[in-house]
Amino acid sequence: MSSTMGTGTPVIEVRNISKSFGTVVALHDVSMAVAPGKVTCLLGDNGAGKSTLIKVLSGVHRPDEGTILFNGEPVEFRSPRDPLDHGIATVFQDLAMVPLMSIARNFYLGREPRRKWGPLPMWGPLKRLDLAKAAEVTRRELHNMGIDVRDTSQTVATLSGGERQSIAIARAVHFGARVLILDEPTSALGVREAAIVLRYIVLAKRRGLGVVFITHNIHHAFPIGDAFTVLSHGRSLGTFAKGEVSERELETMMAGGTEMDQLAAELTELLEADDAQLTIE
Numbered sequence: 001m002s003s004t005m006g007t008g009t010p011v012i013e014v015r016n017i018s019k020s021f022g023t024v025v026a027l028h029d030v031s032m033a034v035a036p037g038k039v040t041c042l043l044g045d046n047g048a049g050k051s052t053l054i055k056v057l058s059g060v061h062r063p064d065e066g067t068i069l070f071n072g073e074p075v076e077f078r079s080p081r082d083p084l085d086h087g088i089a090t091v092f093q094d095l096a097m098v099p100l101m102s103i104a105r106n107f108y109l110g111r112e113p114r115r116k117w118g119p120l121p122m123w124g125p126l127k128r129l130d131l132a133k134a135a136e137v138t139r140r141e142l143h144n145m146g147i148d149v150r151d152t153s154q155t156v157a158t159l160s161g162g163e164r165q166s167i168a169i170a171r172a173v174h175f176g177a178r179v180l181i182l183d184e185p186t187s188a189l190g191v192r193e194a195a196i197v198l199r200y201i202v203l204a205k206r207r208g209l210g211v212v213f214i215t216h217n218i219h220h221a222f223p224i225g226d227a228f229t230v231l232s233h234g235r236s237l238g239t240f241a242k243g244e245v246s247e248r249e250l251e252t253m254m255a256g257g258t259e260m261d262q263l264a265a266e267l268t269e270l271l272e273a274d275d276a277q278l279t280i281e
């Protein structure tokens, strides 16, 4: 995979995607390509269409118009199962894990290790055997990504938000994902925890995965992004390679330049008004 890094065909690409919900145009003519071994950041303000775009990529929504290409070939995703079968793993912020299940169970959710000759028994020594294997693989895989959990039988509810996101990423890597889509994985996290999740994103990239990283925090995106696609009110403002655009420029684009200027002016006015009031009293 590393031979095609950055230069070859995008592993996944959307072309001219449009999607409306009734009269709401969530996406209009949006295109984006994800290269293997690269982090493509999908940026934009609330309601810009980011989640809708990745729901198109993860088979949750079918686009009204446009094409999805996988390794250069047009594909149609009819259900969330289809992208998974292509190795496209999506980590949704709140649905990443089942809190009351163990770490190992979550790691294998939907992909429980089975004996070759039949389904997993519901009880008995063979079940224990497979659970032991699950625990061992989970621990090893997490360790390989620098996550050390004391006990993989502890419930996910005992983990921090950052640890949950990290485990979801490790799981996608372990099961051979070629594309990893992360919807706002760092938005609910503190600075230190966000840094840990960003580190795992870089590790996934180094393993050759194409990563789509959605955020509205430019300070999280800028250091690790190779390309930046900015959405605004359902339209793409373009895709910019690293080095082609500054952090400040991206931030201005995300906020909609004129809207930000207007807000700054209003705030200045408000502060001046307060000052005036203070001096009167």
Ligand SMILES: Nc1ncnc2c1ncn2[C@@H]1O[C@H](COP(=O)(O)OP(=O)(O)OP(=O)(O)O)[C@@H](O)[C@H]1O
Pocket (backbone or CB within 6 Å): 021, 024, 025, 026, 044, 045, 046, 047, 048, 049, 050, 051, 052, 053, 216
């Ligand atoms: N299932 C739906 N039904 C109706 N409208 C929807 C649906 N999903 C999204 N929308 C609308 O489409 C627009 C884009 O929403 P989307 O969730 O894609 O934005 P976003 O960029 O992910 O925003 P945020 O940063 O707040 O997560 C919004 O106006 C939203 O209200």
Ligand SMILES: [Mg+2]
Pocket (backbone or CB within 6 Å): 050, 051, 052
């Ligand atoms: Mg969203």
